[in-house]
Amino acid sequence: MTYTILHRLALGLVTMWVVSPLVFASTEILPGDVAESILGKEAPAEVVAAMRERLGLDRPAYVRYWDWLSGLLVGDLGVSLASGREITELISDRLWNTVRLAAITAVISVPLAVILGLVSAMKAGTLLDRTISIGTLCVISVPEFFMAALLVFVFAVQLRWLPAMPILRPDQSFLSSMWSLALPILTLTFAVLAHMTLMTRNAVINVLSSAYIEMALLKGVPNYRIILFHAFPNALSPIINVIALNLAYLVAGVVIVETAFSYPGLARLMVDAVATRDIPLVQACGMIFSVTYVMLNLFADILSIVSNPRLRLSQ
Amino acid sequence: MSHYKIKNEISRRQFGKVTLAASAGAYAIGTGLFSGVANADTPKKGGLVRIAMESSSPNDTLDPIAVTSNIDATRCFQLYNNLVRMGNGLRPEPSLAESWESNSKATKWTFNIRKGVEFHNGKPLTATDVVYSIKRHLGENTESRIKSYMAQIAEVKADGKYTVRIEISNPNAEFPILFSSARAGIIPEGHSDFENPVGTGPFKVKEFRPGIRSLFERNPNYWRSAMPYVDAVDTSSIPDPVARLNVLLAGEIEVANSLDAKSVPLIKLSPNVELIVAKGGQMVVNAMMLDRGPTDNKNFRLAMKYLQDRKRVVQGVYKGYAQIGNDHPIAPSDPMYCADIPVRAYDPDKAKFHLKQAGMEGAGIDIYTSTTAGPGNVEQSLTFQQSAAAAGVTVQVHQTPPEGYWSHTWQKYPIFGTHWNARPTADLMYSTTLLSTASSNETKYSNEKLDQLVTQARATLDEAKRKAIWCDLQLIVNEDGGYLTSCFVDYLHGRSSKLKGIEPHPMGGLSDQFSAETVWLES
Numbered sequence: 001m002t003y004t005i006l007h008r009l010a011l012g013l014v015t016m017w018v019v020s021p022l023v024f025a026s027t028e029i030l031p032g033d034v035a036e037s038i039l040g041k042e043a044p045a046e047v048v049a050a051m052r053e054r055l056g057l058d059r060p061a062y063v064r065y066w067d068w069l070s071g072l073l074v075g076d077l078g079v080s081l082a083s084g085r086e087i088t089e090l091i092s093d094r095l096w097n098t099v100r101l102a103a104i105t106a107v108i109s110v111p112l113a114v115i116l117g118l119v120s121a122m123k124a125g126t127l128l129d130r131t132i133s134i135g136t137l138c139v140i141s142v143p144e145f146f147m148a149a150l151l152v153f154v155f156a157v158q159l160r161w162l163p164a165m166p167i168l169r170p171d172q173s174f175l176s177s178m179w180s181l182a183l184p185i186l187t188l189t190f191a192v193l194a195h196m197t198l199m200t201r202n203a204v205i206n207v208l209s210s211a212y213i214e215m216a217l218l219k220g221v222p223n224y225r226i227i228l229f230h231a232f233p234n235a236l237s238p239i240i241n242v243i244a245l246n247l248a249y250l251v252a253g254v255v256i257v258e259t260a261f262s263y264p265g266l267a268r269l270m271v272d273a274v275a276t277r278d279i280p281l282v283q284a285c286g287m288i289f290s291v292t293y294v295m296l297n298l299f300a301d302i303l304s305i306v307s308n309p310r311l312r313l314s315q
Numbered sequence: 316m317s318h319y320k321i322k323n324e325i326s327r328r329q330f331g332k333v334t335l336a337a338s339a340g341a342y343a344i345g346t347g348l349f350s351g352v353a354n355a356d357t358p359k360k361g362g363l364v365r366i367a368m369e370s371s372s373p374n375d376t377l378d379p380i381a382v383t384s385n386i387d388a389t390r391c392f393q394l395y396n397n398l399v400r401m402g403n404g405l406r407p408e409p410s411l412a413e414s415w416e417s418n419s420k421a422t423k424w425t426f427n428i429r430k431g432v433e434f435h436n437g438k439p440l441t442a443t444d445v446v447y448s449i450k451r452h453l454g455e456n457t458e459s460r461i462k463s464y465m466a467q468i469a470e471v472k473a474d475g476k477y478t479v480r481i482e483i484s485n486p487n488a489e490f491p492i493l494f495s496s497a498r499a500g501i502i503p504e505g506h507s508d509f510e511n512p513v514g515t516g517p518f519k520v521k522e523f524r525p526g527i528r529s530l531f532e533r534n535p536n537y538w539r540s541a542m543p544y545v546d547a548v549d550t551s552s553i554p555d556p557v558a559r560l561n562v563l564l565a566g567e568i569e570v571a572n573s574l575d576a577k578s579v580p581l582i583k584l585s586p587n588v589e590l591i592v593a594k595g596g597q598m599v600v601n602a603m604m605l606d607r608g609p610t611d612n613k614n615f616r617l618a619m620k621y622l623q624d625r626k627r628v629v630q631g632v633y634k635g636y637a638q639i640g641n642d643h644p645i646a647p648s649d650p651m652y653c654a655d656i657p658v659r660a661y662d663p664d665k666a667k668f669h670l671k672q673a674g675m676e677g678a679g680i681d682i683y684t685s686t687t688a689g690p691g692n693v694e695q696s697l698t699f700q701q702s703a704a705a706a707g708v709t710v711q712v713h714q715t716p717p718e719g720y721w722s723h724t725w726q727k728y729p730i731f732g733t734h735w736n737a738r739p740t741a742d743l744m745y746s747t748t749l750l751s752t753a754s755s756n757e758t759k760y761s762n763e764k765l766d767q768l769v770t771q772a773r774a775t776l777d778e779a780k781r782k783a784i785w786c787d788l789q790l791i792v793n794e795d796g797g798y799l800t801s802c803f804v805d806y807l808h809g810r811s812s813k814l815k816g817i818e819p820h821p822m823g824g825l826s827d828q829f830s831a832e833t834v835w836l837e838s
Contacts, residue, residue: 264526281373
């Protein structure tokens with residue numbers, strides 16, 4: 001098993017290495033650069049050229065890539081071109097905000113999805129099952145920016161129950177930050193719920209059709225025990241995978257939610273950085289998102305190996 | 316509902332009177348404000364004003380010379396004062412300079428600095444602070460965003476404690492207006508730490524997180540008596556216009572800037588939110604380049620100008636929130652606007668005539684535009700397509716990607732969409748876009764007579780005479796230039812009905828309208 005895990009880790013590192021030129025190249029093909037975006041369209045050409053030279057943008061792409069990569073390897077993310085600040089310093093607060101939003105959403109949405117999935121599986125084919133399936137599918141089908149606007153309109157503008165704009169202050173208590181994050185959390189929960197619920201439901205139903213479940217049934221094991229102790233553990237592997245995917249989505253795919261709620265997280269920092277063509281900052285955010293994706297998938301792989309005796313003992 | 320609305324209308328009108336009285340009183344007398352005003356409209360002290368703007372980024376700055384965005388400008392107006400304030404009627408008003416005068420040639424200027432003004436750190440304001448602040452804009456290596464305009468200053472020096480003398484290289488009757496820019500805020504001599512900025516403005520820094528928010532608290536020693544009324548002002552950004560409006564409707568902010576004309580009906584339905592309409596010189600137009608065909612042909616350009624249905628653009632695209640333009644970059648709200656030049660009417664027959672003259676009947680025309688080429692530019696171009704069809708002219712509207720529009724489309728095609736924010740003076744608009752030496756001469760217009768007239772206007776101190784020269788300047792561009800100026804688009808903002816004392820400013824985002832200096836909150 002140790003070998004399998006090490007093998008996966010190595011693969012993860014290779015993936016990261018493959019991702020780095022992709023992140024770099026995709027920022028290279030953005031039209032315009034930071035000098036143009038800071039100086040505006042009125043700036044004379046020689047002023048723009050002088051700024052490019054000062055920022056080192058006139059060097060060939062492969063030189064800049066090598067500089068960037070060698071910095072990355074020693075944990076140096078570089079300096080933001082637009083503000084001249086250390087990127088590590090710019091990112092740390094924002095990353096914490098995004099992780100906090102993702103973590104709270106995960107803590108709420110994962111158990112909720114699993115419970116809804118199990119209930120659906122137990123009551124498969126009933127009205128309740130169909131309501132859960134259709135309900136979760138409906139909320140995932142609404143685009144997030146629209147869902148965000150809709151929730152704000154109903155809960156903040158009309159009913160005035162929840163705040164429309166999350167305001168985070170360092171001195172805030174946990175409860176009050178939860179309160180101000182309520183709508184972004186709800187929007188994100190809606191976005192990830194359907195996947196996990198339906199996967200739990202289908203995986204459990206799948207297992208329910210196997211012979212040993214029939215055996216358990218014939219022995220007279222109660223329904224809830226069959227689901228919780230016989231079927232669910234055997235359905236865990238695909239469920240963990242889909243949960244990991246959705247968690248990765250929570251961290252990396254929150255661009256729209258952070259923008260819609262003007263939430264000061266990493267994704268919005270990245271959007272702002274793209275607008276000012278602050279390439280090192282975009283690259284740093286891009287790499288962090290990639291690392292998160294790879295790490296969570298790796299973690300899911302390892303967890304499903306651990307939870308599955310067949311995989312666990314095969315090596 | 317209707318009852319509420321009526322009540323609102325009345326109070327809004329009264330409020331207009333008060334703010335007029337307030338600004339007149341403050342600048343002319345300085346004391347004894349509001350003595351004749353009914354109690355209900357007396358500014359109340361206290362409270363927090365929250366302002367949400369369209370964009371902010373990690374490179375937000377509080378260094379006035381480095382201001383790039385509207386949010387930077389707003390924050391600088393909250394923290395700093397200028398020598399001169401740009402009035403709401405686009406005329407310079409005294410601020411830190413109590414008065415100014417020039418020699419008869421408009422080359423030597425004297426500014427008399429207000430006495431008794433204190434910086435946030437308690438240091439009294441003197442002429443040397445002003446000289447230091449101005450000198451930061453001068454020299455080869457300055458990072459000033461208005462370097463090219465400040466370059467006209469040949470010499471600046473303090474003469475005694477409260478007089479600053481400035482010599483400029485060429486006559487410029489409107490020179491003092493330069494100091495009303497958000498980038499020309501006055502800081503204490505020697506100050507260079509903009510993590511901890513010091514100004515004389517109505518508010519001082521309490522908290523500043525670039526790209527997230529700023530919280531500034533009341534300056535208790537502010538030189539304009541009783542102002543500011545509110546305890547603190549919080550400025551942040553909500554990039555999405557729908558979200559910005561929603562947060563305003565939810566009552567969590569008091570001001571949302573830059574709203575879409577499409578959301579006006581929703582604002583009108585909401586009793587707790589009011590619209591701020593600022594009529595100014597915001598240009599959202601299509602430009603024709605004179606250095607290439609077919610737009611180098613004057614008859615062709617005239618035909619294009621006659622094909623604009625200006626009223627339809629104003630009503631259809633901007634729901635009435637725009638001023639009719641006359642194919643030059645000066646808006647009717649500008650003091651130099653020449654009302655004597657008749658606005659060119661929509662006339663397909665004349666257009667056909669000019670096309671025939673140009674030998675281009677039935678020509679196909681391509682317009683390149685994008686959503687970044689100013690609000691409503693694409694819709695304007697589509698409206699143009701419709702009105703041109705009446706003259707048998709086929710217009711193709713090509714939408715290019717908004718990303719990088721200013722490098723891949725702007726000035727690359729004979730007709731393209733362009734966007735200019737309001738400039739403080741007609742001179743600055745022409746200096747940016749129409750002088751043959753202008754850095755952004757996007758229509759590639761070059762006319763010696765125009766260059767001469769601008770120089771002549773600068774040397775003319777008498778305003779009536781200057782305006783006559785400006786009439787000629789507008790006529791030249793109206794007839795010969797490359798601009799299809801159907802209209803000037805209003806700046807639309809929203810405010811909570813509880814917030815009083817904001818007056819719309821024609822300069823839009825770079826004005827001091829959100830300095831929060833004059834506002835108060837009604838409970």
